[in-house]
Amino acid sequence: MKTIKLFYIPISALLFTGLFTSCNDDFVNTKPLNEAPKELVWADAGLAQAFVNDLYNGFGQGGFNEQMLASLSDESMFTHPGRGINTITESRSTPTDQGWIVDSYEYGNMYKYIRAANTAIENLKEPKFSNATQAKQMLGEAYFLRAYYYQQLLRFYGAIPLITKIYLLEDTDFTAARNTYEECVDFIVKDCDEAAALLQDAVKVEGRTSQAAAQALKARVLTYAASDLHDVPTAKGKSPTIAAYGNSEYLGYVSGSRVERWQKAKAAAKVVLDQTALAYKLDLLDSVTAAEGKANYIALAMGGKSKVSEIDAKRDLILGRFFNDLKDEGGAYVGRNNGPNGYHNWSGNTPTQLLVDDYEMLSGEKFDWNKPSHSSNIYANRDPRLSASILYDGANWKPRTDDVKERDPANQIQTGQYEVLNEKGGKVIQYGLDTRNSPVEDWNGSYMGYYMRKFVDGDPTIIDQNSRQRIPWPILRYTEVVLNYVEACIELGENDEARNWLNKIRFRAGMPAIPKTESGQDLKARYRNERRVELAYEEHRFFDTRRWMIAKETVGRPVTYISVFGSLNTGKKVSLYQYNTGNYTYSYKVNTIAPGIENRNWLDKMYFISIHRDEINRNNKLVQNPGY
Template sequence: MNKFKNITYLCLLAVSLWILSSCNADFVNTSPLDEVSEEDVWSDPALAEAAVTGTYVGLGQGGFDEQMLASLTDEAIFTHPGRDITVITESRSNPAAPGWINNTLEWGNMYSYIRACNVAIENLTEPLLTDQDLVDRLMGEAKFMRAYYSHQLLRYYGGFPIVDRAYELGEESYEIPRNTWEECINFIVGDLDEAAALLEGKSMDSGRASRMAALALKSRVLLYAASDLHDIPTASSNSSLISGYANPEYLGYTSGDRMSRWQRAKDAAKAVLDNDQGNLLNLSGPVSHEEGIQNYMNNSLSKNGGEEELIFARYFINAKQENGGRQGLFNGPNGYNNWAGNTPIQHFVDDYEMMDGTEFDWDNPEHAEAPYENRDARFYASLLYDGAQWKPRSSANQPKDPLGQIQTGQYEIMQNGSVGTHFGLDTRNSSIEDWNGSYTGYYFRKFIDPDPSIVDQNTWQEIPWPFLRYTEAVLNYVEACIELGQEEEARTWLNRIRYRVGMPAINDSGEALVERYRNERRIEMAYEEQRYHDCRRWMIPEETLGRKANGINVVGTFKPGQSLDLYRYDPEIYNYSYEVTPIDPGKEDRQWLDKMYYLPIHFNEMNRNAKLVQNPGYTE
């Protein structure tokens, strides 16, 4: 499989120039040897393709990096201090210090990537290339990438100034006002429709835009467009900040038939379902629990059929040693000499259902006594918890834990004939590393290759980041069906997702179905940068993103007559108790303010462009 390599435009040009100059005997040629003219680039198939490949650079590492968007939501908390993540989670964002989201998502960066797309589109509109099939493919890719970057601006900032040409030096003005939300939606959808038509029938390498990618992104964009946050009458009734904003047209639709917007969202999602089956199994009932665990792991790791889920992804190659291949190091347990970066919080853990489809409840004595038993298969494929079986530890640490079990609590052991306390090897009191370690008592397993030969501390993995996958489109379709009152159709498709992981069918209706769907989306799309946007567009962040983060305290005490001098997880020897505990407010004191529905436009951008209007809540 040819995987997309993040090759920059300049690197490829440099290689091409070396080849060309080495073969050129015309020593009197006065053309600069370190530059290639625009005409030469767009008349040469290899250089033109390199230029379009360069438009992908804004994808960065995908969602894989030391800091992840999950830690700005109620999925995770970032372990390490001194980072700008808390500016977002504590609602301290402002135009001078917006806080951390992702460096590639900064307003100015987005426009630099859009400009690269515009340069490509302009040069392919009246092409110098003679291969029309190549021209169509490159144009389709450029249109898709412009739409992708534009949709990032839209969902983080609201309506943005549409720039559909490459500005040059000496322009009369570089100031441009923001377009309305509706205009931005129409612009993005227009690009995606064109991209889908241009890329139809094209065989694309993995990691490159495709017709299915254009259809899937259109599905996402139209789902957002129909959501509560972007229907201004609905949003205004839920937020006084939005109702008092002078320019609501930048944030959503101020009028119009909302049901028609849901119908467009449904139709766009159905177009994906009609053209691709992913690896969603056509089942009449749930698979076994063990098969469900394996199915979800395959999807997360894009292996053993799971790669069929991917529609558009960022691939990584071990030899390149990119950050995207370091998820085991960034997020793995400190008892494995990893960094424990983005650790699941208890709210998230608790939202995994029991195997029988009932809710987990700490007030249920059976649940509280054994909280990690009989849970949704995705629980075991996504989380590392106390007692979970994991990889072998390093040879130096295997004498402390020869079984490779996660230890996130404190336990009794025999020391010189008396009972003493053993702090788990994956706690912040670990005898292996005590400066890294989870504050919550959990680590995430999803996206981390379980192959024992991949030692996360010093090995890069090759798990791709899923920008767009088939099941997202299925969930989009379900949500639109619910909003249109087509509940039977919604349940049919929602149950197909559940059957694949061994979960029973749901039969809910009304508000119960809405809540069941939202939780299903939360669990299925965990750590995939969905929750940040979902909580906002559903306008439920106060009770989700604004909650204080919490974790678990695990204690193992000997059962009568039992003892061990080397700890291992064993319910026959230990009584285990579990207590939900709040994270120290000094670490992170989460709160929600409505201004955080959108990011502020940085004051530098406001100073450069006097026609910009700031987002609500950032003008005080």
């Protein structure tokens, strides 16, 4: 009896879950409880749907792992040592010690789900059950998911072997060479087109793919394909490591028109943009107030309705990874993993000063430490997305837990040092409740002086962040597609169109229009910064700095953090600290993280993660990436 059973045998890139096994225990008349016969699965619509549903597990926790990809970029630094993150941020990654790779990018795990998708595609092309409409939708889902998982591999490792065959135990050769980068892009785009056609009439279900998701994924893949890193002549001119590599066809396009690639990327994004029902507040003619801009951004981060803003922004979320209380999933603990230690949270992926500095002033002016009007109160009059994304010293937050609330009745983030009066009336220095010298939990404090606010539920009734949250991870957003469209327009010299769409995003966030005089490299820099702050913590910065080939100047620079000191003003008598500019004069100093905590360094081999040595040993047709 042939059965379907999920397990993984790591033979090169080609043996994955779903291998068929035999069961011939005639002396025992029982059936395995965790398996179903192949013939039964694909003849029954319900069982076939269950198989397709399992394909979504390749999303993992979305991006809500305890360690986030943001901490492999210049967005944040992970607080807790020994997790393999430094191996990548310090460019010490090797084929035998790659460093931390989350399962949604891990080579073998992605191929496991690709093989399962291949199985579904093969069996759903000619379904053996009568519900043709359901079979069509499931087939569209399988094409999309195969495209998505190949895209995850492509943007992490460069070109990979494209496998459509379902390997069985009786096969004798499990090796395969890497396809070219161009072939990989064409294959993924074709799968996206197949999925979009099949899902045209599909009913939208939360957490399931759709026609728009397939079209948005296509736009992302084509945007990457047109970028500097994947235009081999451009990449060779910027990187001696890539120039010396003998198999550049695995990294990008070795010939052809880059202009045409940008035109394809623009056209693919425009297909999604024309679906205006997906847009959220992108029809504004002027910027909203700062308060509205913050509320809009929080609503977007919450994946729809937020108890803070009571605004429904769910339609921007084209595809999300949702969590539910019936399963105790790690992604539901994003608040606990990243919240302040003064709330008994773990302060995992803490924002860097590098990120904070890139939020503009509310006027649209670039923040400048050399301007006293900026540096005297560094969080005042800033882009509203700053306070919606990051918890900083003095920011209002939720009530403290019962054991801490008497220390902070004002419910404000405390990441600095402050003068207070002791019982004798003398000045003493008090460390904030959310520092690494906190009287609450000193071992969990942020090194950066900041905490992640984005994706963390601001509901004041959720005091203990050990409670599960229901915030979806944004796999694909309409706003990302808008930004992809803007990038293509800029590269094609269509500055007016690019500014028009950038302003739509800025107006929603409470920011002013970009001056019409801004074009060329200035507009490109403005766009890249806009993308940085709008998509912060959404796993884009890691890839953007690489595909733009600016990693050395961004993720390769030392991490900076903030020190805050509150000097008690003359005549003020404060014994219980709270943030108050009437009682205190605050000073801010930018510091570089101490050697030994994280020594960030950039080597060009890190444009692509290596293929693990074990995979190379199993499959002698694989060629390693440059620099390894």
